[in-house]
Amino acid sequence: xxxxxxxxxxxxxxxxxxxxxxxxxxxxxxxxxxxxxxxxxxxxxxxxxxxxxxxxxxxxxxxxxxxxxxxxxxxxxxxxxxxxxxxxxxxxxxxxxxxxxxxxxxxxxxxxxxxxxxxxxxxxxxxxxxxxxxxxxxxxxxxxxxxxxxxxxxxxxxxxxxxxxxxxxxxxxxxxxxxxxxxxxxxxxxxxxxxxxxxxxxxxxxxxxxxxxxxxxxxxxxxxxxxxxxxxxxxxxxxxxxxxxxxxxxxxxxxxxxxxxxxxxxxxxxxxxxxxxxxxxxxxxxxxxxxxxxxxxxxxxxxxxxxxxxxxxxxxxxxxxxxxxxxxxxxxxxxxxxxxxxxxxxxxxxxx
Amino acid sequence: xxxxxxxxxxxxxxxxxxxxxxxxxxxxxxxxxxxxxxxxxxxxxxxxxxxxxxxxxxxxxxxxxxxxxxxxxxx
Numbered sequence: 001x002x003x004x005x006x007x008x009x010x011x012x013x014x015x016x017x018x019x020x021x022x023x024x025x026x027x028x029x030x031x032x033x034x035x036x037x038x039x040x041x042x043x044x045x046x047x048x049x050x051x052x053x054x055x056x057x058x059x060x061x062x063x064x065x066x067x068x069x070x071x072x073x074x075x076x077x078x079x080x081x082x083x084x085x086x087x088x089x090x091x092x093x094x095x096x097x098x099x100x101x102x103x104x105x106x107x108x109x110x111x112x113x114x115x116x117x118x119x120x121x122x123x124x125x126x127x128x129x130x131x132x133x134x135x136x137x138x139x140x141x142x143x144x145x146x147x148x149x150x151x152x153x154x155x156x157x158x159x160x161x162x163x164x165x166x167x168x169x170x171x172x173x174x175x176x177x178x179x180x181x182x183x184x185x186x187x188x189x190x191x192x193x194x195x196x197x198x199x200x201x202x203x204x205x206x207x208x209x210x211x212x213x214x215x216x217x218x219x220x221x222x223x224x225x226x227x228x229x230x231x232x233x234x235x236x237x238x239x240x241x242x243x244x245x246x247x248x249x250x251x252x253x254x255x256x257x258x259x260x261x262x263x264x265x266x267x268x269x270x271x272x273x274x275x276x277x278x279x280x281x282x283x284x285x286x287x288x289x290x291x292x293x294x295x296x297x298x299x300x301x302x303x304x305x306x307x308x309x310x311x312x313x314x315x316x317x318x319x320x321x322x323x324x325x326x327x328x329x330x331x332x333x334x335x336x337x338x339x340x341x342x343x344x345x346x347x348x349x350x351x352x
Numbered sequence: 353x354x355x356x357x358x359x360x361x362x363x364x365x366x367x368x369x370x371x372x373x374x375x376x377x378x379x380x381x382x383x384x385x386x387x388x389x390x391x392x393x394x395x396x397x398x399x400x401x402x403x404x405x406x407x408x409x410x411x412x413x414x415x416x417x418x419x420x421x422x423x424x425x426x427x
Binding site for chain 2: 012013014015016017018019021022023088311
């Protein structure tokens, strides 16, 4: 009667959505990015320090400066926001968000493993962690304190409920090549994410569709990037994540086998996001613009869905996508200005 | 007998509308507290939205009063 479902109930949608909507209202708008493009790096640090990033800028200003300060402060801020949202949600909603944020656990696991394999010290690795997922700072530090990479893999499997195939582990032990392990984790993440969604209501079905479209976009991005490197056919198919909405195995094979980047893009004509890619193609004909076009489409989708079902998981995911996008945009501006790129080039890279 | 039925009707009018108000306020209240946690200046708006579902139980109370004093007096 009171909306309880399963062990933790359906979740506290009204409370969590209201908090997230208030947080979303504080995100930066298009004008702010244009303003930031006119600033120097210290000015950007001060500017974001006066907006939503004050706590992180104040905490990190003694240790970093310039672009490093902006990068660490933005990631740390995003991690605090996401963990904050995760902490205030309950039940089915919490489970869905935890599954969505698992990508940051994978990110941290990769950072730890890569850092260890390159012989970096624990403090340097710790600086690059983004504890925005299920695993908090303490859990990540426990992983970091382990000596061997095998121990880290086994411990991550336990805390994140991931069962690594034994042949994958033995292949890694032989080759020390992380790519197959990373590829497995990415596929496993989307698999568990799709399994965490109960498609019994219209909003959760929309969310499931949204994730499946994200898989499509990730797959297209992978195909186009590998194609640009001259890799085709079966080699590409190894990296394709199953479960996409519009791109099935047949279309993925067709795209993987296409002669050139432009031929592959023509194969995408029946897809929803083709118009966004087409515009990007007309403008510059570059992979970077195609990827930015797809991201813009994805963000637009989230925005549309969030208005349709205000009391569902979608507005929260919409906020997370916009927050991550804001952080990426600030980092693009900071990195671009630091590298001496022209403001117009940086603007083209932004996803607004 | 008739007076007893009127009393039951009046009780149901207040009781059911009270439950309905609570049901509606559950979500409105949670959302208002959530919004206020992020932005305390939303207290006024949150308070107004919070008490709006109270009208449901007030209607129930009016119906109960009419039942007892108007219909009940004529029995």
